[in-house]
Amino acid sequence: MKKFVNDPKQFVAEFLEGVQLASGGSLKYEPKYNLIYRADMPRPDRVSIIQGSGSGHEPAHTMIVGPGMLDAACPGDVFAGPPVEFVTETSKLMDTPAGVLYIVNNYTGDRTAWEMARELCEAEGQKIGYLLVNDDVAVKDSTWTVGRRGVAGNFFVIKAAAAMADKGGSLEECVRVGEKVIANVRTMGVALSSCTPPVRGTPLFEIADDEMEVGIGIHGEPGRQRTKIMSANEVVDLLLDAIIPDLPFTKGDEVALMVNGLGGTPISELYLLYGAAHKRLAEKGISVFRSYVGEYCTSLEMAGAHISLLKVDAELKELLLAPAEVAYRVF
């Protein structure tokens, strides 16, 4: 296994400790619940924004805890949703009179944990908001999902909701803008390789040297089809031809355009895909308001990429431009 690990069973605990140590004190780490949270939160007058899915998708979500993004994240093990207890403890720790917003990706394991935690916390008098992210247009229903999967579009939901919270928005307003993002964001990806979870020690799936998986899930779930590797331009066309009609995005729309790396693809290739997507959109009269190129939601060291489009209006543009600061983007 070509990885930097000690005991594979301690992989998540050890990298979370690294996240805390690298933060210079701005983040705290509670090992009992895999919990990374802002040292300066919660605040009684501000909605708290929390998330937790499987580990293995870093920087999502433990590395995007910080001002303007998440207030706390409580992942499970690699590719496993967090236990209910992790969520309830995180929810209590971030509790404020303004309320706590749960942002959940649409996987059965995640939903079970977060929806059960919501019931428990509401029964104890907490004010909870709930957003379910399902931006992946590749397939309806999947290995671990009823309905569509939540993938890289998740980033925009967090960004908009956190910016609204920072503006002093109520829990209802944070939910409203989050739902607006969910209604307007669409994503699809391709994988060129599999990935190897540390405890498992072997690749999640087999894929031939000349093949790619179109519509891959971020836990290696099958997509729409297995094909021969295509050129970068063909990949972009394939993805945009699935994404654009789905909303649909149409001439005159302004969008945020994300090319998200799945972990093992160099950023040079992501920019190459970005250029092709940007030009293809321009041909269709769709203009890019803001671009996002890099790793936002990964699948360990999988080679591959997502394209996400978010149709923006004046409100979403303002929220996307709000300041944010996370520990791993140091320059």
Added chain:
Amino acid sequence: MKKFVNDPKQFVAEFLEGVQLASGGSLKYEPKYNLIYRADMPRPDRVSIIQGSGSGHEPAHTMIVGPGMLDAACPGDVFAGPPVEFVTETSKLMDTPAGVLYIVNNYTGDRTAWEMARELCEAEGQKIGYLLVNDDVAVKDSTWTVGRRGVAGNFFVIKAAAAMADKGGSLEECVRVGEKVIANVRTMGVALSSCTPPVRGTPLFEIADDEMEVGIGIHGEPGRQRTKIMSANEVVDLLLDAIIPDLPFTKGDEVALMVNGLGGTPISELYLLYGAAHKRLAEKGISVFRSYVGEYCTSLEMAGAHISLLKVDAELKELLLAPAEVAYRVF
């Protein structure tokens, strides 16, 4: 070849076009010289900071053009230094009465191009400063280098020199702080896998499933030894045991600590290495002033990592904390 490419020969040109398109107009691209530069530069009263090495090390250097970092970058092809003409044209484009600072990594191809360009540009009356980065402690002399290689420590040289330029420092002052960084930064890395340059289409070197290369170069140059894969903690000890005595870093020192990914290693593993390094330094009485975890200088999709330590004083601390903004770190 598991890559997002069209024509491999157009790989660099196509990703550079993507960099420009993603910048929202803040960067310009001159295809004739592989040149990415700030649209708002040069300014007559400010030193310009430029660099160009082989492509394939992204985000270095074309993706770190922006306020507080480089003013322009002119890479060659993948793993090939830029032609002299690229450098002279970049130098002329960024010429100011305050002067132009060349930051060069110690590879024979790069030095040849930049030193020849310097002579040509000085002969035409340009004021040129020159910094040679050689932070890699792994080996003295290498496949493409006489002396030590320049690797991830490069980032700190750029950051300090650009911050000094932004403060209104003279060319001499920018050179002085750059040399201070070079005198105080040390790096070493290990590779778990090779990488595949697009035009070549095959891996640069063979490495067995249970092996790693200690002291790897960023173009696949051999390091100190080929060993069996070690645990993450052992890797950190091995690297720090080479880096720390070299300066030496000693009890009471404050350092910037970078864990740089080589392209194919997930950021979770980088944070795991970071945690181990941070704790090891604490045991030795060396405290971390600021941490840098992620991809700063890569080797395409190589799995592996560098550790860099920069000993800081009050001046370097101030320069490292100066603002910087680059196109690919959008949140």
